[in-house]
Amino acid sequence: MGRMRGRRLAAWLALGGLAGAALAACGGDAAGQAATVPTGEVSFTQHVQPILLRSCVGCHGGTAGLWLDRYETVMQGSANGPVIVPGEPEQSELYLRITGRKQPAMPIGGRKLKPEQIETIRLWIAQGAKEN
Numbered sequence: 001m002g003r004m005r006g007r008r009l010a011a012w013l014a015l016g017g018l019a020g021a022a023l024a025a026c027g028g029d030a031a032g033q034a035a036t037v038p039t040g041e042v043s044f045t046q047h048v049q050p051i052l053l054r055s056c057v058g059c060h061g062g063t064a065g066l067w068l069d070r071y072e073t074v075m076q077g078s079a080n081g082p083v084i085v086p087g088e089p090e091q092s093e094l095y096l097r098i099t100g101r102k103q104p105a106m107p108i109g110g111r112k113l114k115p116e117q118i119e120t121i122r123l124w125i126a127q128g129a130k131e132n
């Protein structure tokens with residue numbers, strides 16, 4: 001019927017992200033925590049995944065050869081190989097893309113992640129990119 005369900009879903013996810021950001025001012029939900037750098041151990045589920053779900057899976061959820069929706073697929077990488085090297089953010093394709101040190105920078109055509117979000121992902125990789 002030509003209804004672009006995928007795009008509608010992406011729009012809903014984006015709206016959810018905005019609502020999460022607004023809530024962050026008063027609450028400590030998972031989406032809100034992404035706006036600050038966690039102290040102590042960074043959790044994939046609590047801190048990293050919400051960022052990927054909000055900013056990346058619109059494209060990396062079945063296209064672009066890289067799925068970023070789940071831990072397993074993030075670690076699996078793309079046809080070009082892994083995008084995360086545990087313990088080595090500087091060698092992790094994903095980190096180099098979100099910092100713009102490798103082009104095209106991610107998210108393509110979108111707003112760059114906040115510095116706190118980039119630092120959260122860097123720390124998670126540096127701490128071993130655990131499934132936690």
Ligand code: HEC
Pocket residue numbers: 052055056057058059060064066068078079080081083093094095097098103104106107108109110113
């Ligand atoms: C608008 C669509 C879009 C969004 C949003 C997007 N990407 Fe991408 N991404 C692409 C495309 C297309 C490519 C392949 C382009 C290339 O690498 O030449 C790509 C490539 C990548 C690669 C390299 C994959 C490889 O094979 O080495 C990584 C890592 C990546 N994206 C991470 C991310 C992350 C992390 C986010 C969220 C912060 C994100 N992307 C958001 C479209 C997108």
